[in-house]
Amino acid sequence: MTASTVPSEASSASAAPRGDGVRRSTLRRVVPYLQAGPLALTLLVFLLIPILTIVAVSFWDYDSIRIYPDFVLTNYEELLTSPVTWKTYLNTVKFAALTWVITLLIGFTVAYFLAFHVQSTTWQMVLFLVCTIPFWTSNIIRMISWIPFLGRNGLLNSGLISAGLIDQPLEFLLFSDFAVVLAFVHLYALFMVVPIFNSMMRIDRALVEAARDGGASAAQVVWNVILPLAKPGIAIGSIFVVTLVMGDFITVRLMSGGQSASIGLMIANEISLLQYPAAAANAVVLLAVVLIMVVAMLRIVDIRKEL
Amino acid sequence: MTGTGTRRGLSFYLLAAFFGLFVLFLYGPIATITILSFQGPEGGLTFPMNGVSLHWFRNLFEQQAVGDFGGSFRRSIALGLTVMVLTVLFSLLAGFAFRRRFLGSGALFYLAVASLIVPSILVSLGIGLLFNILGIEPTWYGSALGAHLTWTLPFGLLIVFAIFNRFNPAYEEAARDLGATPWQTVRHVVLPILLPSLIGVGLFGFTLSYDEFARTLMTAGSFNTLPLEIYGMTTNVTTPVLYALGTLTTLFSFTVIGLFLAGVMILRRRRLRRTGAAA
Numbered sequence: 001m002t003a004s005t006v007p008s009e010a011s012s013a014s015a016a017p018r019g020d021g022v023r024r025s026t027l028r029r030v031v032p033y034l035q036a037g038p039l040a041l042t043l044l045v046f047l048l049i050p051i052l053t054i055v056a057v058s059f060w061d062y063d064s065i066r067i068y069p070d071f072v073l074t075n076y077e078e079l080l081t082s083p084v085t086w087k088t089y090l091n092t093v094k095f096a097a098l099t100w101v102i103t104l105l106i107g108f109t110v111a112y113f114l115a116f117h118v119q120s121t122t123w124q125m126v127l128f129l130v131c132t133i134p135f136w137t138s139n140i141i142r143m144i145s146w147i148p149f150l151g152r153n154g155l156l157n158s159g160l161i162s163a164g165l166i167d168q169p170l171e172f173l174l175f176s177d178f179a180v181v182l183a184f185v186h187l188y189a190l191f192m193v194v195p196i197f198n199s200m201m202r203i204d205r206a207l208v209e210a211a212r213d214g215g216a217s218a219a220q221v222v223w224n225v226i227l228p229l230a231k232p233g234i235a236i237g238s239i240f241v242v243t244l245v246m247g248d249f250i251t252v253r254l255m256s257g258g259q260s261a262s263i264g265l266m267i268a269n270e271i272s273l274l275q276y277p278a279a280a281a282n283a284v285v286l287l288a289v290v291l292i293m294v295v296a297m298l299r300i301v302d303i304r305k306e307l
Numbered sequence: 308m309t310g311t312g313t314r315r316g317l318s319f320y321l322l323a324a325f326f327g328l329f330v331l332f333l334y335g336p337i338a339t340i341t342i343l344s345f346q347g348p349e350g351g352l353t354f355p356m357n358g359v360s361l362h363w364f365r366n367l368f369e370q371q372a373v374g375d376f377g378g379s380f381r382r383s384i385a386l387g388l389t390v391m392v393l394t395v396l397f398s399l400l401a402g403f404a405f406r407r408r409f410l411g412s413g414a415l416f417y418l419a420v421a422s423l424i425v426p427s428i429l430v431s432l433g434i435g436l437l438f439n440i441l442g443i444e445p446t447w448y449g450s451a452l453g454a455h456l457t458w459t460l461p462f463g464l465l466i467v468f469a470i471f472n473r474f475n476p477a478y479e480e481a482a483r484d485l486g487a488t489p490w491q492t493v494r495h496v497v498l499p500i501l502l503p504s505l506i507g508v509g510l511f512g513f514t515l516s517y518d519e520f521a522r523t524l525m526t527a528g529s530f531n532t533l534p535l536e537i538y539g540m541t542t543n544v545t546t547p548v549l550y551a552l553g554t555l556t557t558l559f560s561f562t563v564i565g566l567f568l569a570g571v572m573i574l575r576r577r578r579l580r581r582t583g584a585a586a
Contacts, residue, residue, distance in 0.1 A: 035404035036415060038397040039460055043418050046453035050433025051425065057436050110329055113322040127326070134333045136514045137560040140537050141553040145336035148343055148550075153353045155339065186332065218318060239424065247426020250520060254541060264428050264521075271525065276436060283429050294424055 051287070058280035067276050075281035085266075085282075089289070092262040095177075095252070096245040099184040103241050104234065106185070107192025111233075112226065115200035116208070128197065135190045143183050143254050150174040150182075175257030183255045184245055191244070192237035199233025200226065235301035239294055246290050337557060344550035352547060363551040376536060376552070382447050383533035387517040389448070390455045394512030395505050397456070398463030402471055419461040427521035430454050435525030450526040455519055459512040466511065470504045499578075503571045510567040514560065 061070040079085050110131065118124045134142065149155050150173040157169040172178055203226065211221045249264035263286050270279035343350070347358020367376060405412060434454050438445045445451070478500065482492040520534040527535060533556065540549055 032404040032407045032409035032412075035400040036409065036412070037400075038393075039401040039419070039464065040411075040415050042397065042453065042456050042460060043415075043422055046434060046450075047422050047425070047430065047457045048418065050430065050437045053437045053440065054429065054433045057440075106329060109322065109325055113326050117319050117322055130330060131333065133561070133564060134337065136510075136518075136564055137337065137557045138518045138534060138537065138553070140520060140534060140541065141340075141556055142337065144541055144549060144553065145340040148339050148353045149336050151353055155354060158354070186336070189329070189333075243424050243426065247428055247521075249428060250538065264426060267428055267432065268524075271432060271435075276432075276439075279432060280436065283426075283432055286426060287429060290424060290426060 054280045054283050057277055058284045060277045060280075062275060062277045075277045076285075079278070079281050079285065088261045088263055088266050091260060092246060092264075095180060095184065095248075095262060096242050098181045099188065099245050100238060100241055102181070102185050103189045103192040104238065106189050107196050107237055108227075108230070108234070110189075110193050111197035111200055111230075112222065114197055115203075116226070131190060131193055139187055140250065140254070142187060143251060146179065146183060146186070146255070147174065150179055175255070175259055177256065177260055179255040180252055180260060183251050184248070187251065188241045188244055191240040192234075195233040195236040195240075196230055197233070199230040203229045231301045235297055239297055242293055242297075243290050246293070247286065337553075340550040341554045341557070344547055344554040346547045346550075350547055352545065352550075363547045364555070366546075366548045367551045367555070375531065379531045379533045379536040382530060383517055386447055386452060386455065386532060387513045389452060390459055390516035391509045391513040393452075393456060394459040394463045395509045398460055398467045398508060399501070399505060401460075401464055402467030405468065406471060419464050422457045422461045425457075427458070427519075428524070430457055430522050431525040438526075445526050445528040447523070447527045447530055447532055450528070451523050451532065454522040454526040455516040458519060458522055459515050462511050462515065463508045466504065466508050470501055474500065503574050506567055506571050506574070510564070513563065517560070517563075 057067065058075055059071045059073070061068045061072050061074070114124055114127055118127060147154070151157070152169045152171070152174070154173070156173060157166075160166045161169065207225055207229075208221055211225045216224065247264045249262060249268040252260055252262040252265050253268075263282065267279050267282045267286065270276075270282060343352070343354070343356070344363055345359050345361070346356055346363060347360045348362040350357035401415075405416070431454060434450050435445060438450055443450075474497075478496050479492050482496045487495070518534055519532075520538060523532050523535055531539070537552060537556070540552065
């Protein structure tokens with residue numbers, strides 16, 4: 001090892017005596033570890049070890065007072081044999097699928113408009129920023145901001161009534177699955193717009209010109225040229241949206257008014273009841289499901305090129 | 308030019324209309340609660356407006372029954388600033404490390420990506436359990452700080468990767484050829500070039516932490532941060548004071564973004580002037 005590194009060192013610092021060169025080459029090899037150290041340590045202490053703790057605790061026993069170190073499978077047994085779990089998973093996947101489809105349609109259209117139809121770079125950046133800014137404000141505030149809009153006496157209902165389209169307020173607007181999905185789309189559409197826009201900006205404009213010269217219609221260009229080349233961005237956006245929705249509990253609790261359930265909410269409820277081993281088992285299953293989904297998406301699209 | 312001509316056809320206007328609706332969808336609700344926060348004292352959670360006043364803003368600061376708004380706001384700011392500094396520092400350092408090959412770099416990269424994918428509630432639960440078992444009291448400046456970093460560091464790292472991908476190593480070589488030490492190269496050549504992007508990393512770190520709810524839930528200990536406080540309010544407050552809080556925090560976020568953008572612009576202009584003077 002030393003023999004192979006010393007010559008290259010010597011060439012860059014030819015005047016240095018040999019001993020110094022060796023010392024410096026050891027230093028050079030240690031430096032990356034020192035630089036990556038803070039990141040590695042943080043992720044180790046606050047991510048890896050906590051997740052391993054969850055896995056361990058998922059096999060522990062508990063009663064109404066405390067939890068006991070043990071190795072039991074009852075937490076998983078109770079979880080996987082309960083029809084409530086399966087119904088909740090189905091509901092969560094439904095939220096994820098609906099949000100994914102809608103954000104994908106919006107994200108692709110918005111990104112396509114910004115990347116291919118807005119001509120000046122300045123306008124492109126300004127409009128892009130306009131989309132990004134709401135993302136920096138509080139998620140919970142953005143959720144409650146739908147209340148005056150969707151409520152029984154909200155803007156939408158009073159508007160529809162005064163337009164004569166309905167004669168009674170629509171009850172399903174707020175505190176419903178509709179409200180949950182709407183809030184998800186509102187919160188996470190940007191996670192689709194940004195990566196897809198990023199992918200589209202890398203597409204060589206000559207390819208689009210060539211396709212058009214070859215007689216392709218606008219729709220054909222989008223379908224056969226732009227869509228395949230934007231796939232990595234779509235994959236990254238999809239991973240974000242799906243994982244965020246799968247783990248969510250506040251949006252579901254706030255927007256459904258307690259009418260609907262999700263896995264995240266189930267875990268949060270178990271935590272508030274101090275049923276930590278049950279919550280841990282639930283969390284392990286959720287993590288496995290999310291990882292399977294992500295791996296499946298990565299098998300379809302290779303996103304490593306994008307980084 | 309014919310290309311532009313065909314693009315400005317019907318599809319351009321349809322797409323522009325779609326984009327307009329999207330922006331309306333993004334901003335409409337926030338604008339609504341901003342207007343409604345100026346309700347008169349008799350006003351409720353919906354339109355019509357019942358007078359115009361600053362009643363609910365005053366209410367927010369006076370009535371401590373709502374909760375510890377001031378304290379949680381200060382804690383959130385302090386936490387956000389700490390997260391910001393650590394995110395910039397750690398992700399920049401790690402970015403330098405990843406430019407070379409080192410043992411475990413692949414594993415560390417996947418760990419960082421996993422940190423983005425793991426649902427927030429799991430991070431909260433895991434850290435809460437770990438501290439519980441070890442008998443350490445969770446605090447907003449300890450365990451919550453760590454929890455927030457698991458969310459901000461991967462973002463920071465990915466941005467730093469993107470920055471280094473665009474970075475031209477010729478500048479470093481030139482500095483080295485002129486006899487600069489590695490530290491001088493970083494201090495006088497690399498950092499000034501990276502500075503505007505690092506400000507972006509900081510903005511990411513601050514706002515992600517300032518708004519983070521799920522990762523704070525089990526890790527904040529006995530003192531609330533602002534998102535936890537707001538969440539508490541949503542379940543038991545049914546007056547426009549909630550909207551006043553929303554208006555204030557949104558205004559604060561926009562101010563922070565404005566400051567960051569202004570900072571980037573000043574840096575860019577200063578650099579332009581300097582290069583202009585050199586030429």
